[in-house]
Amino acid sequence: xxxxxxxxxxxxxxxxxxxxxxxxxxxxxxxxxxxxxxxxxxxxxxxxxxxxxxxxxxxxxxxxxxxxxxxxxxxxxxxxxxxxxxxxxxxxxxxxxxxxxxxxxxxxxxxxxxxxxxxxxxxxxxxxxxxxxxxxxxxxxxxxxxxxxxxxxxxxxxxxxxxxxxxxxxxxxxxxxxxxxxxxxxxxxxxxxxxxxxxxxxxxxxxxxxxxxxxxxxxxxxxxxxxxxxxxxxxxxxxxxxxxxxxxxxxxxxx
Amino acid sequence: xxxxxxxxxxxxxxxxxxxxxxxxxxxxxxxxxxxxxxxxxxxxxxxxxxxxxxxxxxxxxxxxxxxxxxxxxxxxxxxxxxxxxxxxxxxxxxxxxxxxxxxxxxxxxxxxxxxxxxxxxxxxxxxxxxxxxxxxxxxxxxxxxxxxxxxxxxxxxxxxxxxxxxxxxxxxxxxxxxxxxxxxxxxxxxxxxxxxxxxxxxxxxxxxxxxxxxxxxxxxxxxxxxxxxxxxxxxxxxxxxxxxxxxxxxxxxxx
DNA sequence: TAAGATTTGTTCGTATGTATC
DNA sequence: GGATACATACGAACAAATCTT
Numbered sequence: 001x002x003x004x005x006x007x008x009x010x011x012x013x014x015x016x017x018x019x020x021x022x023x024x025x026x027x028x029x030x031x032x033x034x035x036x037x038x039x040x041x042x043x044x045x046x047x048x049x050x051x052x053x054x055x056x057x058x059x060x061x062x063x064x065x066x067x068x069x070x071x072x073x074x075x076x077x078x079x080x081x082x083x084x085x086x087x088x089x090x091x092x093x094x095x096x097x098x099x100x101x102x103x104x105x106x107x108x109x110x111x112x113x114x115x116x117x118x119x120x121x122x123x124x125x126x127x128x129x130x131x132x133x134x135x136x137x138x139x140x141x142x143x144x145x146x147x148x149x150x151x152x153x154x155x156x157x158x159x160x161x162x163x164x165x166x167x168x169x170x171x172x173x174x175x176x177x178x179x180x181x182x183x184x185x186x187x188x189x190x191x192x193x194x195x196x197x198x199x200x201x202x203x204x205x206x207x208x209x210x211x212x213x214x215x216x217x218x219x220x221x222x223x224x225x226x227x228x229x230x231x232x233x234x235x236x237x238x239x240x241x242x243x244x245x246x247x248x249x250x251x252x253x254x255x
Numbered sequence: 256x257x258x259x260x261x262x263x264x265x266x267x268x269x270x271x272x273x274x275x276x277x278x279x280x281x282x283x284x285x286x287x288x289x290x291x292x293x294x295x296x297x298x299x300x301x302x303x304x305x306x307x308x309x310x311x312x313x314x315x316x317x318x319x320x321x322x323x324x325x326x327x328x329x330x331x332x333x334x335x336x337x338x339x340x341x342x343x344x345x346x347x348x349x350x351x352x353x354x355x356x357x358x359x360x361x362x363x364x365x366x367x368x369x370x371x372x373x374x375x376x377x378x379x380x381x382x383x384x385x386x387x388x389x390x391x392x393x394x395x396x397x398x399x400x401x402x403x404x405x406x407x408x409x410x411x412x413x414x415x416x417x418x419x420x421x422x423x424x425x426x427x428x429x430x431x432x433x434x435x436x437x438x439x440x441x442x443x444x445x446x447x448x449x450x451x452x453x454x455x456x457x458x459x460x461x462x463x464x465x466x467x468x469x470x471x472x473x474x475x476x477x478x479x480x481x482x483x484x485x486x487x488x489x490x491x492x493x494x495x496x497x498x499x500x501x502x503x504x505x506x507x508x509x510x
Numbered sequence: 511t512a513a514g515a516t517t518t519g520t521t522c523g524t525a526t527g528t529a530t531c
Numbered sequence: 532g533g534a535t536a537c538a539t540a541c542g543a544a545c546a547a548a549t550c551t552t
Contacts, residue, residue, distance in 0.1 A: 001354055004321070004347055014528095016539070018317060036355055043518065053541040055310050058519085059317045062273060066259070066321035067351055075549030076516040088260040090352035095257050096322055097345035098428060100291060107427040110373065118369040172362040173353060178433055188257070269548090271519070298538070308521045313539085329538040330529025 001026045001069070021050055021060035026069065029082055036084035040070060067093070087177065091184050105189075108182050109238035113231065115179055116163065120214060120230035123170055125221025131169050132219055138162045139211055145204045153190055155204075160187045162211065203240060207233065256281045256324070276305055276315035281324065284337055291339035295325060298334075322348075342432065346439050360444075363437050364493035368486065370434055371418065375469060375485040378425055380476025386424050387474055393417045394466055400459045408445055410459075415442045417466065458495060462488065 003023060025040065034040075041049065046057045061080060064070040068085035072078070127135075141158035160183045167179035210233040217225035258278060270278075280295065289295075296304065301312045316335060319325040323340035327333070382390075396413035415438045422434035465488040472480035 001351055004344065018539095022321075042516095055313070055542090056540060058310070059314055059539095061518095062314045062317040063321040066277075066318040067348060069351060072518065073549085074516090074518040074547070077550060078517050078548080080518090084355050085352040086260065087352070090349055092257045092259055093322060093348040094345055096324060097340040097342070097432065099256055100339050101428045103427075103429050107429045110377065110427055111370070111430050111433065114369045114373040115366070118365065122365065172358075172365055173356045174358050174362050174437075175366050177352065178366065182429075273519095297536090310522090311520060314519095327538065328529080329527075329536095331536045332530065333528085333537045335538090 001030055004063075004067075017052055017056045018059035018063055021046070021052065021057060022063040024050075025060065025064060029069075034082045036082050038082045040080040040082065042079045087180060090177065091181050094181060095185065105186075105241045106238070108185065109234065109241060111178070112182055113234045113238065115175065116234055117227040117230040119167060119170055119172075119175055119179060120218070121223040121227035122172070122175075123166065124218050124223035124226040127169055127218055132215060135162060135165060135215060138165065139208070139215075142204070142208065145201050156190050157187055159207070159211075160190070203236070206236060210236070256285055259318075259322075272307055272311045273314035273318055276301075276307065276312060277318040279305070280315065280319060284324075289337045291337050293337045295335040295337065342435060345432065346436050349436060350440065360441075360496045361493070363440065364489065364496060366433070367437055368489045368493065370430065371489055372482040372485040374422060374425055374427075374430055374434060375473070376478040376482035377427070377430075378421065379473050379478040379481040382424055382473055387470060390417060390420060390470060393420065394463070394470075397459070397463065400456050411445050412442055414462070414466075415445070458491070461491060465491070 003026075004019070025046075028034075029040075043054060043057055043061075046060075047054055050057065061070060061072065065072065065083075068083055068089040070080045071083040072080045138158055138161055142155035146152035146155050164180045164183040167176040167183070170176050210229055213229045214226060214233065217223075217229055258281075259274070283289075284295075298309060298312055298316075301315075302309055305312065316325060316327060320327065323338055323344040325335045326338040327335045393413055393416055397410035401407035401410050419435045419438040422431040422438070425431050465484055468484045469481060469488065472478075472484055
């Protein structure tokens with residue numbers, strides 16, 4: 001695991017005890033190659049090992065818990081365990097980074113336009129029938145044009161889920177996370193703000209046709225076609241959002 | 256800010272007190288629109304406000320500290336302050352997500368190939384003379400071919416810094432973070448493992464020419480050229496790494 | 511169902527460390 | 532250097548959760 005950078009670089013030597021204990025435990029996990037679910041020493045043992053008080057040890061565990069690196073359970077058989085950082089938590093922690101930074105919808109789409117076609121192309125011909133069926137099932141949520149702002153919003157969330165699922169199907173965890181993260185941000189935004197409140201039959205139809213073409217290209221394994229269709233789809237979505245220069249990501253997320 | 260998702264979704268109601276306090280403080284920060292550096296209530300005040308013990312409050316602060324959301328200082332005028340999540344910390348937290356997942360060098364390059372040309376194109380004609388000069392200064396670190404494995408490694412780190420700086424110059428914080436994150440991962444990898452240990456004069460020359468062409472295109476504002484050159488550069492780098500199917504990101508990073 | 515064992519969760523009082531004035 | 536205002540750390544006790552019998 002990576003060392004947590006100190007907030008103040010000059011405070012190298014005078015890091016607090018919980019911080020040092022947390023680092024030591026991380027190193028210990030790495031050196032012993034512990035896997036998610038593996039047990040960590042209990043509070044009592046750590047108190048003895050480090051020669052520190054219970055409170056200090058517990059603060060160290062909270063530091064690790066907030067990062068998703070450990071989970072604790074009470075009761076017999078309980079204790080602290082190595083945790084696998086979930087996608088949700090990683091998204092939440094990363095979203096905090098952008099909280100005080102200005103990220104516009106256009107910024108998000110600049111990245112989506114570059115990444116999503118790449119994903120689509122790499123997935124062409126690689127999806128199972130079950131996966132294709134799942135994508136088609138999601139599309140059923142917007143088989144009919146929306147009749148209200150609320151329905152429009154629900155459909156937009158569903159279409160973002162389409163992209164998030166697609167990103168799960170690849171075998172590139174990095175690409176999958178980046179795409180899923182952006183879908184998550186846009187979803188939160190859709191739910192919180194009154195974005196996408198104007199049902200537009202024409203755009204609905206074109207967006208749906210895009211996805212139908214995309215599924216077809218994915219099924220037949222036409223990577224170039226999948227890339228082109230996804231690119232058109234993204235560009236259309238971007239122009240749709242272009243008006244919305246709202247601020248984005250004005251919330252936190254973490255444990 | 257975003258709520259920290261519980262490790263176990265079913266444990267909605269029985270979240271521990273430090274967790275609930277941390278969430279309450281986050282909400283309080285958001286609702287009051289506090290900015291980085293703004294003061295949070297002191298321990299004593301929080302103890303009274305929440306009606307909880309000092310230990311519980313402190314554990315809550317550790318949860319927030321690990322996420323980079325607060326910083327604490329001792330002494331008069333000290334206390335807890337709203338913190339801005341640094342790029343380093345966000346990178347570290349995100350790297351933890353990938354610790355137990357397999358991310359290959361090829362995976363990283365699939366994303367780089369999609370993103371870096373996009374960045375280069377969007378920056379064409381937008382850089383100041385000072386920024387261009389800084390990039391050229393970095394290139395000086397590999398003006399001559401490496402004569403040893405160690406020099407080769409240093410040059411590779413420097414060339415990654417080139418890309419990281421370039422990503423800082425854009426005004427898209429999202430794109431900048433993604434690119435900088437990948438450069439960071441590759442840098443750590445270069446330092447830790449014996450990657451890039453075979454000096455290769457031919458590849459060194461081609462890589463350097465790429466960057467010279469890139470600078471020229473950025474200066475003249477030729478977006479298409481910048482895109483193409485960066486794409487070639489990335490593809491060459493990828494083929495260079497292709498042999499290295501080593502596992503990546505086998506370390507943690509956080510506070 | 512109930513009791514007991516185990517482990518984390520929480521409190522309180524006190525003392526120490528640290529930075530500012 | 533001393534006083535002040537904070538966070539930091541310790542220790543003992545008790546509470547709550549959960550597994551086993």
